[in-house]
Every structure is written in C-alpha cells, then in structure tokens.
Amino acid sequence: MDGVNPTDKSSTIPLQHQMEIRVRYKETDAQGHVHHSNYLNYFEVARTEMLRTSGKSYRDLEAEGVMLVVVKATCHYKRGAKYDDLLTLDTRLVKAKGTRITHRYEIRNEQGIVCIGETVVAAVDRDGRVKRLPKWLRVEVSET
Amino acid sequence: MDGVNPTDKSSTIPLQHQMEIRVRYKETDAQGHVHHSNYLNYFEVARTEMLRTSGKSYRDLEAEGVMLVVVKATCHYKRGAKYDDLLTLDTRLVKAKGTRITHRYEIRNEQGIVCIGETVVAAVDRDGRVKRLPKWLRVEVSET
Amino acid sequence: MDGVNPTDKSSTIPLQHQMEIRVRYKETDAQGHVHHSNYLNYFEVARTEMLRTSGKSYRDLEAEGVMLVVVKATCHYKRGAKYDDLLTLDTRLVKAKGTRITHRYEIRNEQGIVCIGETVVAAVDRDGRVKRLPKWLRVEVSET
Amino acid sequence: MDGVNPTDKSSTIPLQHQMEIRVRYKETDAQGHVHHSNYLNYFEVARTEMLRTSGKSYRDLEAEGVMLVVVKATCHYKRGAKYDDLLTLDTRLVKAKGTRITHRYEIRNEQGIVCIGETVVAAVDRDGRVKRLPKWLRVEVSET
Numbered sequence: 153m154d155g156v157n158p159t160d161k162s163s164t165i166p167l168q169h170q171m172e173i174r175v176r177y178k179e180t181d182a183q184g185h186v187h188h189s190n191y192l193n194y195f196e197v198a199r200t201e202m203l204r205t206s207g208k209s210y211r212d213l214e215a216e217g218v219m220l221v222v223v224k225a226t227c228h229y230k231r232g233a234k235y236d237d238l239l240t241l242d243t244r245l246v247k248a249k250g251t252r253i254t255h256r257y258e259i260r261n262e263q264g265i266v267c268i269g270e271t272v273v274a275a276v277d278r279d280g281r282v283k284r285l286p287k288w289l290r291v292e293v294s295e296t
Numbered sequence: 297m298d299g300v301n302p303t304d305k306s307s308t309i310p311l312q313h314q315m316e317i318r319v320r321y322k323e324t325d326a327q328g329h330v331h332h333s334n335y336l337n338y339f340e341v342a343r344t345e346m347l348r349t350s351g352k353s354y355r356d357l358e359a360e361g362v363m364l365v366v367v368k369a370t371c372h373y374k375r376g377a378k379y380d381d382l383l384t385l386d387t388r389l390v391k392a393k394g395t396r397i398t399h400r401y402e403i404r405n406e407q408g409i410v411c412i413g414e415t416v417v418a419a420v421d422r423d424g425r426v427k428r429l430p431k432w433l434r435v436e437v438s439e440t
Numbered sequence: 441m442d443g444v445n446p447t448d449k450s451s452t453i454p455l456q457h458q459m460e461i462r463v464r465y466k467e468t469d470a471q472g473h474v475h476h477s478n479y480l481n482y483f484e485v486a487r488t489e490m491l492r493t494s495g496k497s498y499r500d501l502e503a504e505g506v507m508l509v510v511v512k513a514t515c516h517y518k519r520g521a522k523y524d525d526l527l528t529l530d531t532r533l534v535k536a537k538g539t540r541i542t543h544r545y546e547i548r549n550e551q552g553i554v555c556i557g558e559t560v561v562a563a564v565d566r567d568g569r570v571k572r573l574p575k576w577l578r579v580e581v582s583e584t
Numbered sequence: 585m586d587g588v589n590p591t592d593k594s595s596t597i598p599l600q601h602q603m604e605i606r607v608r609y610k611e612t613d614a615q616g617h618v619h620h621s622n623y624l625n626y627f628e629v630a631r632t633e634m635l636r637t638s639g640k641s642y643r644d645l646e647a648e649g650v651m652l653v654v655v656k657a658t659c660h661y662k663r664g665a666k667y668d669d670l671l672t673l674d675t676r677l678v679k680a681k682g683t684r685i686t687h688r689y690e691i692r693n694e695q696g697i698v699c700i701g702e703t704v705v706a707a708v709d710r711d712g713r714v715k716r717l718p719k720w721l722r723v724e725v726s727e728t
Contacts, residue, residue, distance in 0.1 A: 177481075177484055178481045182325070192620060210524070221664070222620040225658070226659075227658075236497060236499040333478070333480035336480065340477075354668065365471070366517055368514075368517065372511070373513075376509070380641060465619065466619050470612035470614070470617075475610050
C-alpha cells in the first residue's frame, strides 16, 4: 500500500473480511443443495462488501471509470449448503498489483466448510482495455 | 422503419409462435421443480425468438435505439416442471399499439399445462423515456 | 387467527414486514437494471423473513410436511433498480385462509417505487396434494 | 450396467461434444456481458447434452440412484459474450475412472474464445456417499 495518505479514508484496503449470507430458495437446485454456480455470486458479494469497508464502493469505482472483470475463478466444493443456511464467508486479499487482484474465499455452514475458492479480477476501462489498478487499490501482501 | 414496404421481410410480425425449452438443472429448486421466477425468463426467450422470426432480432432493435422494458408480468402456475423436461412454449401477440406490446404464454410439459402468463412491455429510448412503437411493430389484433 | 394460544410463540403471524435487500451484480442485466424476474425472488425472500419473525421458519414448516408453492404471481414495474441499490421491501399479508396465502409487496429504492407485486401461495403436502393451512398460519384480514 | 454389451447403445460414452447456446437477456449483467457465474451453467448443460448422446440421460442416471455432484470447477475468462450471442461449446471428456469424471470446455462466440473451463464431478448415492462410477461411464482417456 505504497504512498498511502493515512488521512485518506478511501485508501484503507482491508486484507480480510467476514460476512454472512442467508441461502435463498432460488439458489438451491433439485438435488436439495445450493447450485454450484451460485458460489461465484457469493464470492462477488463478498468482494463488494469487503471493498465497501474501504470507504469506497465498487459502484463508486465504476463511476470513476474503473471496471473490474473476472479473469479466473476456481471453486472446490466440500459440502452441500441447504436452503436457509446462514453461511459465513471469509475473504482474504491475496494480491493486488499491476492490473489484477486475487482473492481467496472460504464458505462455511454449521456443519463445516462448504467450499473454498479463488478469483482473479482485472481492472479495465470503459472500453474494456486493461489498465493499472488505481494506486489506493494496490496492496503488497506476502503470499501464502 | 415507417412506411412499411409490404415486400420488406422485417415488417411481418408473427402473431403466434411455438418453441421448446429444455429445463436446466440450475433452474430447478429444492422442491424438485423449476423455480417459479424462471418462467419469466422463458417468456422473455419466447418473445425474443418470436421477434426473430419477423426478420429482425431484439438485438437489432436495441441497436436502433428501441429498448423494450417489462412493465407488467403475471403468471398462473398449474403444475411443477422438472429438470430435463422438454417444455413447449406457445406465445401469442395480443396487442401492439401506442407504446406497449402484450403477449400471452402457455407452457406445457408431457403431463399438461405448467403455467399461463401475460406480459406487457413498453418501448423506451436509450434514456428510458417512453416512445411509440416503431410502425412495423404495431399490430391490430382482435383481443380475446 | 382463531383459537390461538397466546403462549404459543409460533402462532403470532405478523401482518406487515419491512426489510432491505442490496442488489447484487448478478441480478442486473445488460440494460443496466435489475432483471425483472429477480423481483419474484425478492418477494420470496421477504415472505421467508416475514414468516421467520413469527418464530417458525419456512424450513421448519417444510420439515413438518407443509410445503408452500406459488400458484400466482403478478408484478407491476415502475422504475429500474440498479446495481448496489439498497432496496426497501414492504410486505403485507392480505389473506391466509383455507389453503392459500396472499401477500402484497412494494419495493422502493432512493428514487421511489420500483415495483408493486402480489403472490398467492398454496399449502401442499410432500406428495404435492393441496392441504389446509395449519391453524396458526391462518389469519382473518379485512381486505383492502 | 456392469458387463457392458458392446452392442448396447447406452455404453458408448462420447469423448467429444459440440453444441450451441443462445445467450439469454437474464444471463447478462450491467457491464453488458454474460455474468461470469453463468458459464458454469453452460458447462453443465453441455455435460448433460453430451451424456444424452450416449443413450442415457442424466435424469435416467439419477433415477438409478447415481447422482453426480460438482467437486471442482475452474474457468478462465478471455472475452465477454453478449446478449443474443450464439455460443459454441466444445466439451471433452478428459478422465472418467474411480468415482470422478473430468471435463474440459471451450466456449467461443463470433469474435473468438470466450472462456476455457474444467470441472470434476463425483458420483454419490442418494445419501450423498461417494460411490464408484457405473462401469459404462468409466473411460480410459490418454490425458493431455
């Protein structure tokens, strides 16, 4: 987080974030569990709320002409979450340099780990051209 | 496209349309049936494919600055469709005058009628202001 | 709410409910607004949370063999909600007698009313046969 | 279906499959492209249709007590697909032994490659216990 002005509220990028999501009926499928594609949405909601705690929302970011597009997503499914489960989402910022941000996620329900995932998003301008992350979004994290 | 040329293929608005849709796993829910909200998507797919048979796609329409937004939707659910059901969608153009188009839909699976619905879409410009339907989209239909 | 035992926590059916829902990216479409089908999901989330305040969740209800299936849904769309809007959902129980429950909904964002809707759900058993609502779910409401 | 009869149509597991999917409005998001989570659904539709060409549908398989659950999914996004794009999905069976099946996918639109993905599904019984794949589903493929 180079050159950060400590009085600039928008520059405090959190490295960890936790939130809860209640599983909706629409998100389940006929096997009785959350359809596997929905976890990518949960990851996105977690990224969004994590960014919001920095003082700037993703909507603000888009208004400034910085779009973040997903360039890679991976998910390992361990256990099926069910309708009305209150899921705990733990999100960790792994890397944010150059044009890309990497997050890792762990989702748990009462029985244990539901899934573990990772996404890479890239910054692009309104015309879809890759651009460097704004300085306040860049973070040096010692990777694990 | 005012002053329709009767030989212009794009001006032939079909009044009826039939198509099939295969139910996807993602569209089912934990009760084992298609989640009720998905029928609105099926209706939209049917409207789109019905318009395409007129020689102009909805994408073309948007490119010309005519957006269609849904202003009302109703659905009566009769029977739960299941994963992998091959649904038959019958769509009927009920009215298309002024700024609005009304469609009615009937969806069936092998067991019988799944649902019956109606939507009203309105034409708006790129700024969301209501505008008259292009002439070739207007149809006089004797209402039932 | 006939024959209610005032000490029975589960019998206090609320007639009104308010909650907030944050619009997710996945729920928007290329026109830049929430896709119209998603409001049916929001209505369902509101019904679920309204029921939860009665002391019994819909999941509990299903565990007791009472499934609620949507038999009719209507929505009037007034204004497009956008990504990250914090929507206010007001839900009102209109009728709950015999086998059916009717709810009315109003969703607002900062600009005003987004949509107004109504759903009718019917109670069925695990085999899909219509059954009377459990006594504690029935409510006499003077209809508006 | 052990002891496969080579004349039994249902035992011919295809190693490659190609199909087309038309992008629905609901699948796009406010950035104007298909929301990244939807590609996992497209992959699932492709697996389903690929299996159907073997003479047995996934629905048949579930009826026999073999459920396939996704245990891992990865997707690399190259290009945003748009509303009404006619996507070409190429699916390849990479491995099907023991309890798991691995597929690789490539999705293209008119402009080129949209995304490349891989999924691993595992066979489970109705109680969610991992079980060996039925013999006719197992395939020896020289991995690439």
